[in-house]
Amino acid sequence: MNKDKVIAMIIKHKNILGISGLVVAMCVLGACFGTKAAREYDVEGLNKIENIRPIVVIGSGPAGLSAAIYGARANRSTLVIEGNEPGGLLTKTTTVENWPGEVSIQGPDIVKKMREHAEHLGVDFLTDTVQDVDFTQWPFVITTGDGETIHALTVIIATGANPRKLNIPGEELSGVSACAVCDAPFFKNEEVAVIGGGDSAVEEAIQLASFAKSVTILVRGKEMRAAASMQDRLKEYPKISIRYNTKPLEVVGDGDKVTGLLVHNVDKNANETLPFSGIFLAIGHIPNSQLFEGKIDLDEGGYIKLHGRSQETSVEGVFAAGDVEDHVYRQARVAEGSGVKAALDAENFLQKIGFSTARGAQLKSNLFRVDRAHKSPHAILHVLESAKDFDELVAKAQGIVILDFYADYCPSCLHMLPAYEAVAGEYVGQVEFAKVNAEKAIDLVAKFYVERVPCLLVFSNGKLIGRYNQAMDKNELREFVNQFLKS
Numbered sequence: 477m478n479k480d481k482v483i484a485m486i487i488k489h490k491n492i493l494g495i496s497g498l499v500v501a502m503c504v505l506g507a508c509f510g511t512k513a514a515r516e517y518d519v520e521g522l523n524k525i526e527n528i529r530p531i532v533v534i535g536s537g538p539a540g541l542s543a544a545i546y547g548a549r550a551n552r553s554t555l556v557i558e559g560n561e562p563g564g565l566l567t568k569t570t571t572v573e574n575w576p577g578e579v580s581i582q583g584p585d586i587v588k589k590m591r592e593h594a595e596h597l598g599v600d601f602l603t604d605t606v607q608d609v610d611f612t613q614w615p616f617v618i619t620t621g622d623g624e625t626i627h628a629l630t631v632i633i634a635t636g637a638n639p640r641k642l643n644i645p646g647e648e649l650s651g652v653s654a655c656a657v658c659d660a661p662f663f664k665n666e667e668v669a670v671i672g673g674g675d676s677a678v679e680e681a682i683q684l685a686s687f688a689k690s691v692t693i694l695v696r697g698k699e700m701r702a703a704a705s706m707q708d709r710l711k712e713y714p715k716i717s718i719r720y721n722t723k724p725l726e727v728v729g730d731g732d733k734v735t736g737l738l739v740h741n742v743d744k745n746a747n748e749t750l751p752f753s754g755i756f757l758a759i760g761h762i763p764n765s766q767l768f769e770g771k772i773d774l775d776e777g778g779y780i781k782l783h784g785r786s787q788e789t790s791v792e793g794v795f796a797a798g799d800v801e802d803h804v805y806r807q808a809r810v811a812e813g814s815g816v817k818a819a820l821d822a823e824n825f826l827q828k829i830g831f832s833t834a835r836g837a838q839l840k841s842n843l844f845r846v847d848r849a850h851k852s853p854h855a856i857l858h859v860l861e862s863a864k865d866f867d868e869l870v871a872k873a874q875g876i877v878i879l880d881f882y883a884d885y886c887p888s889c890l891h892m893l894p895a896y897e898a899v900a901g902e903y904v905g906q907v908e909f910a911k912v913n914a915e916k917a918i919d920l921v922a923k924f925y926v927e928r929v930p931c932l933l934v935f936s937n938g939k940l941i942g943r944y945n946q947a948m949d950k951n952e953l954r955e956f957v958n959q960f961l962k963s
């Protein structure tokens with residue numbers, strides 16, 4: 477239950493509670509939901525605490541990276557915990573033409589430049605995810621997926637938002653994707669659909685038009701909500717058509733493969749199946765705030781609530797920036813600006829509690845060091861370039877074999893590879909791990925119907941027993957592997 481609902485309940489039952497009951501209820505509410513209360517900041521006692529960081533940024537998209545740059549420029553020892561998808565959604569975009577100062581630039585290049593800038597200023601990056609946060613004590617405690625405990629004097633949450641799903645049957649089939657940049661090349665000369673009527677749908681369709689035979693944008697209402705200038709761009713692509721008043725009901729498939737989409741034709745008030753071999757979702761995003769539920773105030777859509785014109789959340793010393801708090805603009809440049817504001821707010825907070833940069837310098841030996849973080853031993857990953865390589869590996873493997881199909885143009889694939897390699901090191905002697913460049917091992921791609929990357933295939937005695945089509949962090953990879961070891 478969120479805080480607003482609890483307040484509504486307290487107000488509803490105010491006559492039963494009476495004055496003293498009301499006071500107690502409001503106090504309990506404050507304690508449970510981390511509402512700002514006077515807190516003691518024992519800056520002098522920090523030398524008794526290990527693994528401190530004055531600024532910890534959670535997330536590494538434009539908001540997180542710009543916050544980190546400003547944090548480092550304020551001479552604060554700043555740590556970025558990169559998360560599942562380092563670089564965030566911008567790494568999945570292609571050409572960006574509205575980045576002031578850059579007439580035309582690729583999304584991944586913006587992220588690369590920002591990251592290099594941050595590194596140049598001394599920002600540390602931890603390739604890990606956040607498992608838990610405790611904002612009830614100060615310094616705040618952050619626990620990572622790899623089991624690190626970090627004590628943060630301020631936290632900037634920049635975890636972004638992820639693509640929304642339709643929640644209709646068949647959505648899990650291979651051939652349904654939310655990333656045309658990643659998967660468009662798999663649909664050469666095929667008929668594909670893009671679901672959605674916003675700017676993303678236009679971008680996805682244009683991306684697909686370079687490969688597919690035809691691209692149909694399916695809009696559930698009678699008009700697109702994409703900007704007029706974006707809709708104008710579609711006129712340059714004769715392969716792209718738009719179908720209005722079309723509501724998706726079910727992705728239809730043949731085994732693992734998509735063959736069509738069952739839709740409700742609103743004009744005819746009838747259902748029909750349209751033939752497509754690829755379905756691309758462009759229906760908006762969900763903020764990545766689940767980790768913070770009950771710990772800071774969120775709105776009904778799950779976006780982090782901010783106070784006034786600042787980036788401050790309901791917990792003093794915890795700030796948020798970017799798409800996780802912004803459901804209005806959702807632009808990389810706006811996210812970047814909010815990251816700057818969050819870093820300035822964080823610096824003000826540190827000053828306010830008396831944590832000067834001189835005090836920071838005295839605590840050097842108490843700082844969390846990235847090179848001290850736990851590192852898994854790296855196994856030698858098999859590199860498969862053809863079906864022949866695969867047959868040889870399977871012939872000599874004792875138990876489970878896992879293949880990770882990736883592509884150089886797929887940022888989430890590239891980000892997952894280090895985690896994949898690290899996890900492989902934990903299963904030496906139990907599981908054989910291999911990586912496959914999907915652009916090169918064409919025969920393997922065809923043999924196992926790999927239609928999008930990343931794609932993990934699991935084999936037992938040469939027989940395909942599992943398939944998964946999403947990037948995973950280390951913990952998710954471990955869980956994924958363990959289920960096959962148990963069975």
Ligand code: NDP
Pocket residue numbers: 574642671672673674675676677679695696697700701723724758759760761804805806807
């Ligand atoms: P939007 O929220 O703008 O659009 C989502 C679209 O999906 C809407 O057309 C919506 O329909 C449709 N939709 C939602 N749920 C369903 C469903 N269940 N079935 C069918 N259709 C559904 O999201 P975008 O990702 O397109 O854009 C997000 C933000 O990012 C926007 O502010 C946009 O301007 C910005 N953006 C800017 C870009 C650029 O400038 N280059 C590129 C991409 C995004 P309906 O309209 O009926 O609600």
